[in-house]
Amino acid sequence: MDFKAELKRHTTRVERGIDRHVPRPDTRPVRLHTAMRYSLEAGGKRLRPVLTLAAAELFGTLDDSALPAAVAIECIHTYSLIHDDLPCMDNDDLRRGRPTAHKAFDEATALLAGDALLTHAFAILAENYSGQLAAALVRELADAAGSRRLIGGQMEDLLAEKKSDATPSELEFIHLNKTAAMIEASLVMGGLVGGATETQLAALRTAGRHLGLAFQIIDDILDATADSATLGKTAGKDAKTGKTTYVKLHGIAESRRMAAKNTDAAVAALAAFAGTDAFLRSLAEGMATRAA
Amino acid sequence: MDFKAELKRHTTRVERGIDRHVPRPDTRPVRLHTAMRYSLEAGGKRLRPVLTLAAAELFGTLDDSALPAAVAIECIHTYSLIHDDLPCMDNDDLRRGRPTAHKAFDEATALLAGDALLTHAFAILAENYSGQLAAALVRELADAAGSRRLIGGQMEDLLAEKKSDATPSELEFIHLNKTAAMIEASLVMGGLVGGATETQLAALRTAGRHLGLAFQIIDDILDATADSATLGKTAGKDAKTGKTTYVKLHGIAESRRMAAKNTDAAVAALAAFAGTDAFLRSLAEGMATRAA
Numbered sequence: 083m084d085f086k087a088e089l090k091r092h093t094t095r096v097e098r099g100i101d102r103h104v105p106r107p108d109t110r111p112v113r114l115h116t117a118m119r120y121s122l123e124a125g126g127k128r129l130r131p132v133l134t135l136a137a138a139e140l141f142g143t144l145d146d147s148a149l150p151a152a153v154a155i156e157c158i159h160t161y162s163l164i165h166d167d168l169p170c171m172d173n174d175d176l177r178r179g180r181p182t183a184h185k186a187f188d189e190a191t192a193l194l195a196g197d198a199l200l201t202h203a204f205a206i207l208a209e210n211y212s213g214q215l216a217a218a219l220v221r222e223l224a225d226a227a228g229s230r231r232l233i234g235g236q237m238e239d240l241l242a243e244k245k246s247d248a249t250p251s252e253l254e255f256i257h258l259n260k261t262a263a264m265i266e267a268s269l270v271m272g273g274l275v276g277g278a279t280e281t282q283l284a285a286l287r288t289a290g291r292h293l294g295l296a297f298q299i300i301d302d303i304l305d306a307t308a309d310s311a312t313l314g315k316t317a318g319k320d321a322k323t324g325k326t327t328y329v330k331l332h333g334i335a336e337s338r339r340m341a342a343k344n345t346d347a348a349v350a351a352l353a354a355f356a357g358t359d360a361f362l363r364s365l366a367e368g369m370a371t372r373a374a
Numbered sequence: 375m376d377f378k379a380e381l382k383r384h385t386t387r388v389e390r391g392i393d394r395h396v397p398r399p400d401t402r403p404v405r406l407h408t409a410m411r412y413s414l415e416a417g418g419k420r421l422r423p424v425l426t427l428a429a430a431e432l433f434g435t436l437d438d439s440a441l442p443a444a445v446a447i448e449c450i451h452t453y454s455l456i457h458d459d460l461p462c463m464d465n466d467d468l469r470r471g472r473p474t475a476h477k478a479f480d481e482a483t484a485l486l487a488g489d490a491l492l493t494h495a496f497a498i499l500a501e502n503y504s505g506q507l508a509a510a511l512v513r514e515l516a517d518a519a520g521s522r523r524l525i526g527g528q529m530e531d532l533l534a535e536k537k538s539d540a541t542p543s544e545l546e547f548i549h550l551n552k553t554a555a556m557i558e559a560s561l562v563m564g565g566l567v568g569g570a571t572e573t574q575l576a577a578l579r580t581a582g583r584h585l586g587l588a589f590q591i592i593d594d595i596l597d598a599t600a601d602s603a604t605l606g607k608t609a610g611k612d613a614k615t616g617k618t619t620y621v622k623l624h625g626i627a628e629s630r631r632m633a634a635k636n637t638d639a640a641v642a643a644l645a646a647f648a649g650t651d652a653f654l655r656s657l658a659e660g661m662a663t664r665a666a
Contacts, residue, residue: 114521114529170481189462194529198521204496208513217508221500229406229490237406237486
């Protein structure tokens with residue numbers, strides 16, 4: 083397996099899927115649909131939708147039947163970034179080197195474009211799947227993106243920023259929900275489209291949880307150790323703002339051990355799909371190497 | 375049929391449904407779930423969920439099987455009010471005499487509570503319905519609340535406010551989408567739960583469109599003619615802000631004729647359910663009388 087070629091194959095499919103399943107920018111109201119596309123097309127690694135496509139392929143689903151689910155997940159991820167960047171939240175002017183949505187348009191348009199992407203994710207699922215599969219996908223996505231998980235994690239993150247110190251248990255709640263929930267859902271939704279059994283879905287959920295935690299811990303380590311040029315964003319931001327991170331609570335060496343432990347746990351869970359899991363295993367291991 | 379008793383019966387069911395289908399305020403994060411409940415429990419007429427329950431009863435669905443759909447619609451309506459009230463939108467401090475969510479909590483909490491209610495609407499549908507019915511309900515709600523309808527209408531409304539004059543066709547787009555879309559969906563979702571045929575769903579959609587337009591025209595007339603005490607909110611606000619309304623474009627007398635015409639069209643569409651439509655007919659006619 084050529085990991086880079088496989089990754090490219092998946093991301094190309096995701097870009098095509100976004101173009102296919104999101105209204106064209108000239109749809110009325112044009113300003114709203116232009117803003118939705120602006121944020122969706124800002125790119126990024128497309129980690130979550132790639133996980134969905136790769137999870138579906140574990141079950142031999144090689145056609146585009148998981149693509150709408152993958153695009154729905156990217157719509158949710160993009161909406162959460164637009165709303166997180168708003169002045170009343172993180173107040174960020176730039177994302178991946180481009181003006182954030184409320185800078186490129188205005189706050190009201192950004193708010194509505196986020197609302198619209200969130201809503202559209204569910205429209206995509208309802209339009210492209212039917213019966214029990216549609217209901218299961220909607221349920222998985224609504225739970226992962228809901229008040230107990232993605233939004234709940236964001237809320238606790240905001241509350242933690244106001245306190246001088248978050249506890250390890252608070253940090254875990256934040257990252258299990260703000261980061262890991264959508265990574266879990268990405269794998270599980272691919273599994274649902276692929277026809278996974280309950281046992282297989284549980285293995286995907288476990289893999290997603292550990293992958294999500296590893297991803298977040300590595301992000302914290304890189305913020306503390308890499309330079310801005312390598313990161314492509316301002317390094318050392320966490321220490322400057324006094325944000326509670328794995329590095330702040332546990333130190334670099336212990337954080338590296340925790341990242342490795344979560345990566346190992348993710349790879350172990352993927353072993354349930356031995357024979358077809360090479361891409362996902364490489365992805366997990368490659369992520370861990372970034373912070374070594 | 376005793377209209378007031380029937381209305382009371384439906385609203386009581388809606389209040390109970392909200393309590394049953396929305397997470398308790400002590401769910402973690404408590405601040406987020408408290409804010410969601412705060413806005414949901416601010417009350418109001420519960421027009422949309424009552425329409426859903428009444429539409430289901432047209433098909434003999436007298437039990438609570440349409441209640442989750444009704445609550446999902448109220449979650450969407452409430453989220454749209456929370457986001458509309460934010461400083462970057464209408465910047466309202468009060469709604470129904472109580473501080474708006476961002477005043478009672480803060481902007482970030484209000485933003486997230488809105489996002490969470492929007493997401494939870496789809497969770498309710500996926501958890502309480504199965505198979506094709508679940509998919510059809512999600513599709514109907516996501517379309518009505520989406521970028522071409524509810525959110526699109528809100529976007530065009532904001533853009534129209536910045537211009538000195540909106541055209542009659544722009545005003546119609548705004549109200550067909552900002553107001554009528556969710557009223558249509560309320561009736562159609564009740565019909566879906568009740569097992570309506572395609573023809574019956576089309577009749578409900580037509581009734582909802584006209585009811586929604588009548589509702590909005592009457593709102594414009596009352597703003598221009600009633601006093602604040604009668605309205606329970608500041609009267610004459612539209613004229614003061616120069617907002618384009620039916621009254622501004624067409625005058626009071628012609629607006630009254632348009633409201634009556636839409637009410638008649640709604641009642642005519644409901645005649646497809648002759649024998650069981652007494653409550654919905656009374657509701658439509660009672661609404662029209664308000665502005666006479």
